[in-house]
Amino acid sequence: MNDRTPTSYDPHVIEPRRQAAWRARDAFATPPAESDRPHRYIKPSAPFTSGNIHIGHVRSYSIGDAYARFQRARGEDVLFAFGFDAFGLPAELGAIDRGEPPSDWVARCAEHMTGQLQRLGYSFDWTRTFMSSDALMYRWSQWLFLTLLDAGLIYRGTGAVDWCDTCQTTLATIQVEDGGLCWRCHNPVRLIQRPQWNLRISPYLQEADKRLAELADSGIWDEVALSSQRFVLGRVDGEEIDLVDSGGETLTVFTPHGDAVALAQFVLISPRHPGVERWIVDPTVREQLEDLRSGGLERDARDAEAIPLVDTGRTLPSPADAEPLPVLISPVVDGRFGATAVLGIPARDRTDALIAQRLGLQVNDDPCDETSAGSVNEGAGESPPSVAGLHPAMRYRANDFSISRQRSWGTPIPIVYCEGDCGAVPVPEEQLPVLLPLDLTPTGAGNPLAEREDFVRTTCPRCGGPAQRETDTLDCHFDALWLWVPVCVPPAERERPLDEIFALEDLRTWLPCERVVAGSDSGNFVFDQRIVTKALRDIGPLAFLTDGEPFAGCLFHEMVIRDGRKMSKHLGNVVDPDELVARYGADTVRLATLYAARPQRALNWSDSAVLRCHRFLTQVWDFSQAQLAATTTVQSGGDRPSGEGDQARDTTEHLRLKLAQWTERGVQKITEEMLALEMHSAVRDVMRLFDRIKDYEKRVLARSEELGAANRDALLDALTVLAQLLAPLAPNIAEELWIALGNDGDTQTPWPGVSSVVPA
Ligand SMILES: [Zn+2]
Numbered sequence: 021m022n023d024r025t026p027t028s029y030d031p032h033v034i035e036p037r038r039q040a041a042w043r044a045r046d047a048f049a050t051p052p053a054e055s056d057r058p059h060r061y062i063k064p065s066a067p068f069t070s071g072n073i074h075i076g077h078v079r080s081y082s083i084g085d086a087y088a089r090f091q092r093a094r095g096e097d098v099l100f101a102f103g104f105d106a107f108g109l110p111a112e113l114g115a116i117d118r119g120e121p122p123s124d125w126v127a128r129c130a131e132h133m134t135g136q137l138q139r140l141g142y143s144f145d146w147t148r149t150f151m152s153s154d155a156l157m158y159r160w161s162q163w164l165f166l167t168l169l170d171a172g173l174i175y176r177g178t179g180a181v182d183w184c185d186t187c188q189t190t191l192a193t194i195q196v197e198d199g200g201l202c203w204r205c206h207n208p209v210r211l212i213q214r215p216q217w218n219l220r221i222s223p224y225l226q227e228a229d230k231r232l233a234e235l236a237d238s239g240i241w242d243e244v245a246l247s248s249q250r251f252v253l254g255r256v257d258g259e260e261i262d263l264v265d266s267g268g269e270t271l272t273v274f275t276p277h278g279d280a281v282a283l284a285q286f287v288l289i290s291p292r293h294p295g296v297e298r299w300i301v302d303p304t305v306r307e308q309l310e311d312l313r314s315g316g317l318e319r320d321a322r323d324a325e326a327i328p329l330v331d332t333g334r335t336l337p338s339p340a341d342a343e344p345l346p347v348l349i350s351p352v353v354d355g356r357f358g359a360t361a362v363l364g365i366p367a368r369d370r371t372d373a374l375i376a377q378r379l380g381l382q383v384n385d386d387p388c389d390e391t392s393a394g395s396v397n398e399g400a401g402e403s404p405p406s407v408a409g410l411h412p413a414m415r416y417r418a419n420d421f422s423i424s425r426q427r428s429w430g431t432p433i434p435i436v437y438c439e440g441d442c443g444a445v446p447v448p449e450e451q452l453p454v455l456l457p458l459d460l461t462p463t464g465a466g467n468p469l470a471e472r473e474d475f476v477r478t479t480c481p482r483c484g485g486p487a488q489r490e491t492d493t494l495d496c497h498f499d500a501l502w503l504w505v506p507v508c509v510p511p512a513e514r515e516r517p518l519d520e521i522f523a524l525e526d527l528r529t530w531l532p533c534e535r536v537v538a539g540s541d542s543g544n545f546v547f548d549q550r551i552v553t554k555a556l557r558d559i560g561p562l563a564f565l566t567d568g569e570p571f572a573g574c575l576f577h578e579m580v581i582r583d584g585r586k587m588s589k590h591l592g593n594v595v596d597p598d599e600l601v602a603r604y605g606a607d608t609v610r611l612a613t614l615y616a617a618r619p620q621r622a623l624n625w626s627d628s629a630v631l632r633c634h635r636f637l638t639q640v641w642d643f644s645q646a647q648l649a650a651t652t653t654v655q656s657g658g659d660r661p662s663g664e665g666d667q668a669r670d671t672t673e674h675l676r677l678k679l680a681q682w683t684e685r686g687v688q689k690i691t692e693e694m695l696a697l698e699m700h701s702a703v704r705d706v707m708r709l710f711d712r713i714k715d716y717e718k719r720v721l722a723r724s725e726e727l728g729a730a731n732r733d734a735l736l737d738a739l740t741v742l743a744q745l746l747a748p749l750a751p752n753i754a755e756e757l758w759i760a761l762g763n764d765g766d767t768q769t770p771w772p773g774v775s776s777v778v779p780a
């Protein structure tokens with residue numbers, strides 16, 4: 021028999037004990053795909069493998085873990101696992117800092133981060149974790165590259181990148197310091213043109229837009245996530261009209277100002293417009309366009325005041341039979357409307373007005389504008405003359421983007437350049453993966469991969485002659501395009517060819533992912549994952565995702581800040597989760613991040629939430645221990661009242677009824693909150709229920725000397741429900757209480773109202 025001497029709350033005893041028990045019973049193993057229970061793949065974000073789990077991770081994973089544990093407790097099959105996003109600049113910079121190969125650095129980081137996450141008690145299926153930098157995994161990137169290349173969705177172009185002459189290397193934006201200096205040598209950085217591999221997303225923008233409305237209707241995409249998708253897409257509604265020049269050449273032009281088309285004074289074409297060539301006759305104009313396409317924009321040349329304008333010397337007739345419209349090419353279009361052609365309407369549009377000024381155009385009066393001359397006297401109601409031939413239309417700001425980087429710590433691009441006549445040749449799929457040498461120690465200068473003869477020299481797959489490998493690697497953003505899929509693959513199947521992996525029933529069972537829980541800065545990742553899923557649906561591997569959506573539901577949470585500012589070492593306001601766990605235990609730290617703010621709001625860190633949550637858990641523990649000790653005393657006395665003859669029963673029955681009602685109402689409310697991932701409300705309602713349990717005891721004792729058996733049973737029943745409700749939020753202490761209250765600790769604690777007999 022258990023010794024019922026009350027113990028004090030010691031998370032440093034409880035938590036290792038529970039975590040060892042979870043490991044021993046393999047509590048978070050992904051159930052086999054065959055069961056007919058509901059399957060829920062809950063996707064946490066893939067952390068950059070850059071050293072430490074920070075408090076922002078704790079917030080993110082505490083929300084996802086609470087939801088995963090809640091769904092398991094309801095008897096659903098849950099897949100909760102992630103891969104480390106191990107390639108990329110942060111890892112490369114970490115390795116440069118320490119003068120070691122990035123592969124060693126990320127291996128140590130991942131080990132350390134895994135230890136931190138395990139100490140926090142998250143219910144990840146660790147057998148499904150992977151590193152994106154393992155050859156077995158980055159072959160996914162290479163396979164995806166070849167698949168999208170074959171479908172015409174990857175193309176080679178040129179792009180402008182920041183370059184340091186001293187370090188002989190390209191620089192990412194974050195490596196360019198204020199004043200345009202290199203982060204490493206502090207010499208001036210200049211823009212150069214380099215060949216780039218680009219991902220074509222434009223064919224899927226319209227569908228991404230349409231599906232977004234469906235996702236909004238689903239009710240399980242939260243507003244922050246939806247608005248991030250709308251922002252990345254950048255839809256602009258307006259109208260379009262065909263303009264035909266004297267030679268019969270047609271150009272469809274767009275404007276968001278459909279009612280002011282008659283006031284148009286010029287036409288702007290994006291340099292990336294598919295039909296831009298047709299408007300160029302003059303060779304000097306062609307030269308200017310080439311410069312525009314390859315030169316990129318200096319940082320200070322991106323505003324309307326300075327952005328390049330190339331006059332084609334051609335004109336189109338005005339839709340309102342006014343002055344002919346000069347046709348200009350300018351990248352100003354891209355950032356506002358995508359690769360299209362637009363009407364310049366200076367009377368309506370500030371950017372167009374600035375451009376008109378540069379062109380020396382006298383701006384047409386807008387009759388609708390009350391500040392312009394004449395309109396006041398001529399009265400309201402007058403508007404620009406309407407124009408025939410307008411159709412409602414829309415444009416998207418989202419653009420194709422570069423996926424290659426001149427860096428050594430990334431997935432090698434499976435392309436070779438034949439020294440004969442074959443040009444750029446894709447590496448055949450059966451030769452994947454193209455292996456990245458692991459004994460590279462980047463210094464920040466040059467590209468160490470390009471200096472490795474053993475990597476560069478190869479044979480052309482087409483003619484068998486000498487060839488050189490592509491030495492650019494894929495940006496880690498490209499790895500992110502598939503990073504959400506492999507955890508659905510049982511570890512034993514991971515080495516299969518990718519076409520067999522995509523044929524596995526497991527993918528059909530777990531996809532689409534039921535819920536993504538990620539930071540609100542993940543909008544671009546999620547958007548591009550949604551685009552690529554549609555491409556892979558059309559190409560075939562993900563054909564079973566008929567709407568091309570990888571995520572049925574999505575929750576974006578805001579970041580953790582302190583004193584109203586972003587945390588940074590520089591500001592000295594970083595909260596160290598390890599220190600907090602060492603002091604208060606993991607349950608307190610997790611509960612505090614859930615309690616402190618709604619996921620959709622920034623969590624402004626204060627120690628008061630930690631103290632409040634620690635006090636709460638301590639009280640729950642002490643109260644439960646005291647009740648259990650009292651129960652044992654009654655039992656060992658051998659004369660536990662039967663309840664039938666209990667004097668207190670008559671005067672306290674209504675209190676028991678009240679307690680049962682409170683408990684039932686609490687279960688109902690907290691269930692709704694957990695389903696909606698409103699964990700901050702759930703924590704508050706669990707605290708409220710505990711207050712009511714204490715209140716109940718107080719009221720009973722006000723009426724009678726002792727609780728009596730019936731009242732004590734009712735109280736223990738309520739504490740049992742409290743332990744169940746607390747289990748997803750503070751899992752270590754909750755399971756200890758559940759066991760102490762006489763329940764089976766060898767299986768998943770069921771959610772209240774769910775049968776504890778969950779079939780194996
Ligand atoms: Zn430099």
Ligand SMILES: [Zn+2]
Nearest residue numbers: 438442480483
């Ligand atoms: Zn060849």
